[in-house]
Amino acid sequence: MSESLSSTSDRPAILGGQAACPDAWPTWPVHDDDEETRLLKVLRSGEWWFGENVQQFEQEFAAFQGAKYGVTCTNGTTAIEMGLRAIGVVEGDEVVVPPYSFISTASAVVTLGAIPVFADIRPDTLCLDVDDVAKKITPRTKAIIPVHIAGLMADMERINALASEHGLVVLEDAAHAWGSQLQGRGAGTWGACGTFSFQVSKNITAGEGGILVTDDEEIADLCRSFTHCGRTKDSQWYDHNLLGSNLRLTEFQAAILLAQLSRLENQVGRREKNAALLNEALAAIPGIRRLASASQMTRRSYHMAIFRLEESTFGLSRDKFIQALNAEGVPASEGWYRPLYQNGVFQTAHEGPAHGIRAPLADKGVDYRQVSCPVCEQVCRDAVWIPQNVLLAEEAQIENLIRAIQKVAKHADNLRDANLPST
Ligand SMILES: Cc1ncc(COP(=O)(O)O)c(C=O)c1O
DSSP: OOOOGGGOSOOOGGGTOOOSOOSOOOOSSOOOHHHHHHHHHHHHHOOOSSSHHHHHHHHHHHHHHTOSEEEEESOHHHHHHHHHHHTTOOTTOEEEEOSSSOTHHHHHHHHTTOEEEEOOBOTTTOSBOHHHHHHHOOTTEEEEOOBOGGGOOOOHHHHHHHHHHHTOEEEEEOTTOTTOEETTEETTSSSSEEEEEOOTTSSSOSSSOEEEEESOHHHHHHHHHHHBTTOOTTOOTTOOOSOOOBOOOOHHHHHHHHHHHHHHHHHHHHHHHHHHHHHHHHTTSTTEEEOOOOTTEEEOOOSEEEEEEOHHHHTSOHHHHHHHHHHTTOOOBOOSOOOGGGSHHHHTTTTOOTTSSOOTTTTTTOOGGGOOOHHHHHHHHHEEEEEGGGGGSOHHHHHHHHHHHHHHHHTHHHHHHSOOOOO
């Protein structure tokens, strides 16, 4: 689509026009008097350590997801690690994971001495492709970790069916899926357990923090023990019956999380409403490929809005598209994911890291230089991310965001030919 720049008043901002989104986006994290009151209460009480706030938050968050038990811990990474231990993953086991995720999904497996096996993702959900998972199952496979990327849930019915067919355990990495539901059933409750992150970019945060939810009392008890220096139910204070660590959340963090949780449902609703407006507008733009509409999802957290850019149809490279959107005032990015197996930790796994600590994967017969998940690699080249705080804006700002994308689409030819600085 070519448009003469002299004949239009809506010149792209990067070519000297007015930015479509001049107003500041909602900042993140958010807090109000509720956090302040709760924090001061903890401060003044002197009860700073694992106590009533932590316990209340565990109960409320587990109930919010629809699980019986919640066990908090230091972050989403340690939540995956303790979950894998609790479901019985041991050294040498294989665990199938998607490569389109944050490193912890796979590094937690390695931390246990187990072997991450990468299965590709679906081009429309960016979650595990169950057909590819089936191809990656071997006699050594113990577990599958679906990741609900940006809150869009993996096909849990098929993953669970495959897992039970092969006697595998499912741990959901629901680090982005606070409030997400498939068929009315919360993320984290489809597998044996599910883990969440409360790191500062997340839709509910205490700066850091994590939780594992489960309906299985044994898993919950094991995880509690792992977080609590190996103490078990009813053990004496200096009886450490299991190998544990100290992964406890503080009362300060739990106080903040309780306040954050109280507004989560409203925020999820707002993000969903704004994402629906955005998605509807994107449908009319050739070259923009929306993710699956996820009709089975009854609620979706939208940790970010993601869509894919087909450069040849759209007429502009992703790089220039993002630069043009940034100039319009839209904090779009290419996302920070690359296929996990392309990270140094996996590319050098066969030889062991240079820092002298024996690599858990060395001598295990892996060579991640041979791994390729073509869909994930393509998605890493064409995905566009818009962060969750943008989706908390007023509708008028979302209309501006839509106008910004439409403007860039309309002037794709002009932008392609313009000499923009390469990033
Ligand atoms: C998908 C996914 N899993 C796990 C984690 C790890 O969570 P944390 O940063 O709280 O350790 C993250 C964090 O960004 C994540 O995005």
